[in-house]
Amino acid sequence: MTITTITHSIPGSSGYLDIYPERKVSLFKNPYIIGLTSVASIGGLLFGYDTGVISGALLYIKDDFEAVRHSNFLQETIVSMAVAGAIVGAAAGGWINDAYGRKKATIIADVIFTLGAIVMAAAPDPYVLILGRVFVGLGVGIASVTAPVYIAELSPSEIRGALVSTNVLMITGGQFLSYLINLAFTQVPGTWRWMLGVSGVPAVVQFFLMLLLPESPRWLFMKNREEEAISVLAKIYDFARLEDEVILLTTNSERDQQRRDNIRYRNVFKSKEIRLAFLAGAGLQAFQQFTGINTVMYYSPTIVQMAGFRSNELALLLSLVVAGMNAAGTVLGIYLIDHAGRRKLALFSLGGVIASLIILAFSFFNQSSGSSLYGWLAVLGLALYIAFFAPGMGPVPWTVNSEVYPEEYRGMCGGMSATVNWVSNLIVAQSFLSVAAAVGTGPTFLIIAVIAVLAFVFVLVYVPETKGLTFDEVELLWKQRAWGNNPEDAQSLFQNANHS
Numbered sequence: 001m002t003i004t005t006i007t008h009s010i011p012g013s014s015g016y017l018d019i020y021p022e023r024k025v026s027l028f029k030n031p032y033i034i035g036l037t038s039v040a041s042i043g044g045l046l047f048g049y050d051t052g053v054i055s056g057a058l059l060y061i062k063d064d065f066e067a068v069r070h071s072n073f074l075q076e077t078i079v080s081m082a083v084a085g086a087i088v089g090a091a092a093g094g095w096i097n098d099a100y101g102r103k104k105a106t107i108i109a110d111v112i113f114t115l116g117a118i119v120m121a122a123a124p125d126p127y128v129l130i131l132g133r134v135f136v137g138l139g140v141g142i143a144s145v146t147a148p149v150y151i152a153e154l155s156p157s158e159i160r161g162a163l164v165s166t167n168v169l170m171i172t173g174g175q176f177l178s179y180l181i182n183l184a185f186t187q188v189p190g191t192w193r194w195m196l197g198v199s200g201v202p203a204v205v206q207f208f209l210m211l212l213l214p215e216s217p218r219w220l221f222m223k224n225r226e227e228e229a230i231s232v233l234a235k236i237y238d239f240a241r242l243e244d245e246v247i248l249l250t251t252n253s254e255r256d257q258q259r260r261d262n263i264r265y266r267n268v269f270k271s272k273e274i275r276l277a278f279l280a281g282a283g284l285q286a287f288q289q290f291t292g293i294n295t296v297m298y299y300s301p302t303i304v305q306m307a308g309f310r311s312n313e314l315a316l317l318l319s320l321v322v323a324g325m326n327a328a329g330t331v332l333g334i335y336l337i338d339h340a341g342r343r344k345l346a347l348f349s350l351g352g353v354i355a356s357l358i359i360l361a362f363s364f365f366n367q368s369s370g371s372s373l374y375g376w377l378a379v380l381g382l383a384l385y386i387a388f389f390a391p392g393m394g395p396v397p398w399t400v401n402s403e404v405y406p407e408e409y410r411g412m413c414g415g416m417s418a419t420v421n422w423v424s425n426l427i428v429a430q431s432f433l434s435v436a437a438a439v440g441t442g443p444t445f446l447i448i449a450v451i452a453v454l455a456f457v458f459v460l461v462y463v464p465e466t467k468g469l470t471f472d473e474v475e476l477l478w479k480q481r482a483w484g485n486n487p488e489d490a491q492s493l494f495q496n497a498n499h500s
Contacts, residue, residue: 011244012157012470023241025156027163032235033154037163039213040150041170042206043106043143046113048174049181049199050136052323054079055300056182057192064192065126072433074126080429081130082137085116087422089141094415096142098408101223102150102216105142110207113139114200121197132196139203145418149410152402153216156236157470161337164402165395169334172327172390174202179320218407221249252407252472273478277404278413280463282420284346284397287455289424291353292448293389295432296322296382304379322382329390341467342396343459349392350456356385357449364442393455397421403466403474 010016017024028034058078062069068078089109096105116135123129147167155163178195185194220229229249234242304318336345360381366374405413436444464481466474 010470010472011241011248013473014468016244017158020240023238024158025237027159030236033156033159033163036154036213037151037166039206039209040106040147041167042202042209043109043147044167044170045174045177045202046109046199046206047140047144048171048176049178049202050082050140050174051171051294052175052178053182053195053199054082054133056179057195060186060192060195061126061129068126072437076430076433078126078130078133080426082133082140083422083426083429085134085137085139086141086144087137087419087426089138089143090145090415090418090422091141092415093142093145093418094412097146097149097219097411097415101219102146102153103210103213105146106150106210107207109139109142109146110203110210111139112136112142113203114207117197117200117203120199121193123193136199141418141422144421145411145415148398148402149414150216152399153218153410154232154236158468159338160403161342161395161399161467162334164399165330165334165337168395168398169327169330172323172330172394176320176323176327179323183317183320218249221252222407226250248472272482273475274406274409274413276462276481277478278417281397281401281404281413281417283458283462284400285417285421286424287451287458288393288397289421289428290448291350291389291393291452291455292357292385292428292445293393294425295428295448296385296389300382304382318379322386325383325386326390326394329387330394333391333395336391337395337399338467341465342400343463343465345392346396346459346463347392347456349388349394349396350452350459352388353385353393354449354452354456356381356388357445357452359384361442361445361449364440364445367441400463400466403469403471404478406475407471 025033058075061078062075068074089112093105093109096108113136116132116137116139119132119135120129121132123132148164151164151167152160181198182195185191188194214232215225215228217229217232220226220232226246230242230246233245237245300318300322304314333345340348360378363374363377363381367378401414401417402410432444435447464477466477469477
């Protein structure tokens, strides 16, 4: 038995929606879902703003603190300590999500982030600034786990990819906003303090809005709070589909409770299908970073200066263009991820990334010629890199990780996978300038291009297509990959779902 032959009665499956097309949920026809997604995605905005703002702020921090100006290590530490905090935040965030819920996890992230923004803005020296970066990182780490899971669990399967990708749009939009803020404050006294301090505003806004929003209905079902869950689902689905969704969730909740009784938390990876899911999810997260995205976003002004453009303002302006392309590319990704699919989109994206990195490497290999042509070629390489990366390898890893794990382990596995992302991010952020200084910028981009080739092969071999699949179909997919086709497994997984 394969997924295509499973009973058509699973709510949200392609077969179910073919039989009942009137029950399909449209992306823009349910303002309730759009509102929930928009508020939850502010966590992505915090993520993106912090990623982008430090690249411009660093130019002015070097002017204020002589120690930073003369130390590549201090510069890298100011950037990467937020990532170190995010590693801890993501690791703890998985547990917080499962224990206390997606809503409380988001509120906790907002409080920590706001505290970090205040500390950064008031920092009297580089070391207090680094402390503030750690606090901000903790908040971003928790948010990076929580927002995709919260959105995915509220989303109908037919538009889940687009809604989770909205969080990635907010990440790229936050990066674009950070460059606008950087430009706005270039001539203001206390330049970098304003750049870093205003990051607390979205966190405060989300804090108060989240107080008004519901908890994830799937988490509520998992905690036996069915009435609360049904009241949320009733605002998402029409009555006929609501009945089907509730019966399926009730059945799955009973099954998952039996499974939790039999499998202890610490033994989760004894399950072969969960190991396969985690390999795909965590592998995508690692390759998202090692293919260079945050090298481009953290250091794009510095890269532009390396390319021969020495003015801080011009470097920031060109970086703003790169960030704008990143946001625009993500909008395209929101459309393609539920049409072309996750796997095809990732492969297309990586193909373009490889070509773009080769262009970047070539331009820096010829930098010593003194020709401005190669400086502009480097900027073109950056723009092409973003144009290919943003629609695919930007949203795909976060979307896949929000949907490939069983419900009872989604927070924990999502947290561990996000931790892999942040550890990879830290390695890249802490090493890029040093590696570029040691072997040259051109060879550094060639190394990243080779990693992108490995990522392409990884997606081909280990990442299945999950476009349009319900959470239950995804779970069966991993069972089939782990153990082969097993009709009894499929019947067990979907028993009692046939209600319509």
